[in-house]
Amino acid sequence: MPQYDFLFAKIVQQVPPAQIIFISHWNQQITNQFSLRLQGEFERNGLNFADHCLMLPRLNKFDYLQLNLLADIGLDTIGFTGFLTTLNSIACDLPVVTVEGEFMRGRQSTGILERIGVRETIAQSPVEYLEIAVRLGLDLNWRQAIAQKFEISRLFCMKIRPAFRHWKSFIGRLR
Structure with a gap:
C-alpha cells in the first residue's frame, strides 16, 4: 500500500547493505506503477532505487x-x-x-x-x-x-x- 512505501527506504537507510527483492505482478503495468512509486520514495530519501531493489519476474x-x-x-x-x-x-x-x-x-x-x-x-x-x-x-x-x-x-x-x-x-x- 502506498502509505507504507517509506518503510522500504527507511530499512535500506538503516541497514545499508540491504537489498530488497520484489516479485513482479503478472500485470506488467502494475509492476511498472509500483516500481515508479518506490523510485520516487527512494529519491525523496536520497537513495537510488536501483542500488537497493531488484524486481524479479514471476517465479x-x-x-x-x-x-x-x-x-x-x-x-x-x-x-x-x-x-x-x-x-x-x-x-x-x-x-x-x-x-x-x-x-x-x-x-x-x-x-x-x-x-x-x-x-x-x-x-x-x-x-x-x-x-x-x-x-x-x-x-x-x-x-x-x-x-x-x-x-x-x-x-x-x-x-x-x-x-x-x-x-x-x-x-x-x-x-
Whole structure:
C-alpha cells in the first residue's frame, strides 16, 4: 500500500547493505506503477532505487523457495498479509516481519506466527515494523534464533513429523 512505501527506504537507510527483492505482478503495468512509486520514495530519501531493489519476474515454485532460502528476512505486506508466503517463509526458516492488522486480511501472518509461538516479529505499528526489520537485518544472532524457533515449531506444533522429514529433505536438496 502506498502509505507504507517509506518503510522500504527507511530499512535500506538503516541497514545499508540491504537489498530488497520484489516479485513482479503478472500485470506488467502494475509492476511498472509500483516500481515508479518506490523510485520516487527512494529519491525523496536520497537513495537510488536501483542500488537497493531488484524486481524479479514471476517465479516458479522451485525458484521461489530458492529465493526464500537465500534471503535473510521476509517483509510481509501491511494491511493485506501473505498467508502462503508466510507459510513458505517459515518452511525455509526465513524470519517474517508483519503488522497485526485490524481485519482478517491483515491478520493471517499474525495468526500463523502466534500459533508457532513467534511473537517477536509481529509489530503493532509501521514504526515497530521498521524497528523489527532493522534489528533482524543487523542482528545475525537474533535472526538465527527466530529461524531456530521456526524449525522447532514445525517439529512440535504441527505434529506431522513424517511429512516434515520429507519436506525438510526436499528443502535440503534445494540448498
